[in-house]
Amino acid sequence: MYNANVNNAPASIMKKNRGGDIDSEVILKALEARDEEIKGFSEKAAKEILSIKDRLMDLEQKGARRRGPATATGDDAVGKMAETFTKSSQFEMLKSGAPTTGRVTVDNVSIKALTNAGQGVADSTGYSASPQRQVGLFNDPRRELSLLDYLPSLPATSSSFEYVQLKDYENNASEQEEEGQQKAESNIDSELETANIATIAHWTRASKQVLDDTPVLGQQIGSLLNYGLLEKLEARLIAGPGGKGKIKGLLGYAVPHEVVGSLLPVDAIGQAVTAMKNSGWQARLIIMNPNDWFTISSERDADGQYVLGSPRDPAPPVLWGVPLITSGSMPAGTVLLLDTTQLAMLDREQPTLMLSREDGSNFTSNLVTLLAELRAGLAVFSVGAVRSVDIAQQPEG
Template sequence: MNELHRELREGLKGLEEGINTKFDELQTKTTELERDLRDLYQKGGSSAPLPGGQQRVSSIREALTKSAGLARMQKEGSKNSDPIDLGLSIKALTSLQGSGGSPAEGIDVQPEREGGLFGYAMRPLTLFDVMPIRPISSNQLTFTRMSGYSNAAAGQGAEGTTKAEQTIDPGLITAPVETIAVWHDASKQVLDDEPGLESTIAMLLTHGVREKAERQIVNGAGSSFEMSGLITDGTAFVPTVAPMADRIGQCAATMGNSGYLANLVMLNPVDWFTIRSERATGGDEQYVGPGWAAPASPAVYGVPAVASAAVPQGTAIVIDTRFVNLLDRQQTTVELSRETGNNFKQNIVTVLAELRMGLAIYDTAAVQVIDLTSSV
């Protein structure tokens, strides 16, 4: 009997110690919860009375102390208590943006921010990748270009007669190096405070400079400070066929007949689509060319094609690139400075993007310009 009493006492003692341990753990968690909720109240919670006249308890610890369900769990060793009303209003846990009240109440949840600047499409710049580039160390390149050359070689005929004479009409050509640049001001504070803004502005200005340079390569004015363009210095080709693709093919064949190797055709993207989507006018109206699903590289009659918005719509340029060079005097650079005007005093930073380049067309017959819309 005494042995039974001893086992019962030890069992009850062990149960009591287990309950006390669980209660201590619950009290620790309760203290942490009370602290977190107090922080929420301070950030935006309302201290107004609860609906129906319900009063807030002074603390979560008090609510737990008065809980009958928690007391039964301690006495009876139950694993779970009944729900405990902490007297907290659900309004304290809503966001300010989702509040339906007037004025709105709740926690001001901060929005997620997407970095960068938007509103400008940086189109691919393709001409720099397909044109030969020649480094240059001055602000212009001069070279001699013949005009109207025709091979005059002929048989002598009878002995003692005068042999054929070749006529050469040379001219000194100057290809200027053009400076293309753009700048933008920003405060030093905003560049420091907005992550990535400096690099975004630099990228935007760099693309703007290179896009302008690409347009100058095609359409340059050819003044003393601006480069000549492929269209302004090229030779006009007059086709005798109507379809766009056939005009390009006829031009390439004519160049080949004169000794040139047409290895590049430049087109506006809209014209390139017109050529790819051309259909037969009879039969099942199948695609004339490879169509929209063709996996092959862009080409017209075997001549590699490059689509660029710098080329005016309705124009194609067929080139033998052996006689054309881009002159690279200074690749695109980006500089930041506070030394302009009152920049230093006003904490303003000037971001400048700049490049220097030119275009040398050694033989104008190697650049043929086609009007794709003219009548034949």
């Protein structure tokens, strides 16, 4: 828009005649020049407005060609909107050079005119909207891994670990009744034991693009791989079969406790705790299957009252003063008692996550290999420090 303030006029308009008055001829020429400039602007604006009108009319005609029933839906809505706008007073003001934005409310146009594909009523125009995607990887259940928190860790520096294990000890200590008499001899039976250091590993592939574009997904894949290592390690520490390159688990070392009498499962466990104490060991941890712990913790007395806690206030996982953990890797019906001072998890290599583009054809196919790996073993220094109790054959309360 133009501001007709005389202060913005060219310097020539201020030229005075000899008498000191402003020259009228100069003023007229300046005004004529300004009129020409305004006229040019007006013609240009008119052409642009006509162009806009032509485009709107074109949209209206296309809508008329495509419309079905005479309802204000889909392309009909576009045509009606164009017609309403071109006939509105706001558009007329715009053609007259009004410096404003034309806003026209189109009545009687159903909101069903544009709907999500397959979600609208009849005669709606479907539009495939992109779904929102939540970042991350879901459906990833993880069991609690508690055994590693209780076992002492011992650094290992080789592919195997040797130690001397006490098998049997016969204490024959006695008095020497007479001088020169042969003193009593005790028997100590030991054996060289070798614990394997097992390599537990797994890998997967992902495209370089997905790792670059969704960093959170890459982190979750790495976390899932590392968790898989620890879950497998706990399972092997409990029930590993042993043999070449494999961990021999606690069940393989355990000395079975012979239950005396017909006892409830909880009493059979208490009897084994006492037997360990009588042998010089201290039960410091109990491991059982989650289903067995539920059976014990939900026992009721003759009046129907819970013996250990209640559903609202469950009993803490402790039996006979010994902490208890549950693991799905523990077979149901069997309970382990451990003196953890006589055990060690052999830590050769902590969980490590490695990424490589040089694996196979990764480089040319833009893939990345993710490899998670750890090396560990188990040392049981004293056989009597691990006891197993069969509670499957004991009567239930």
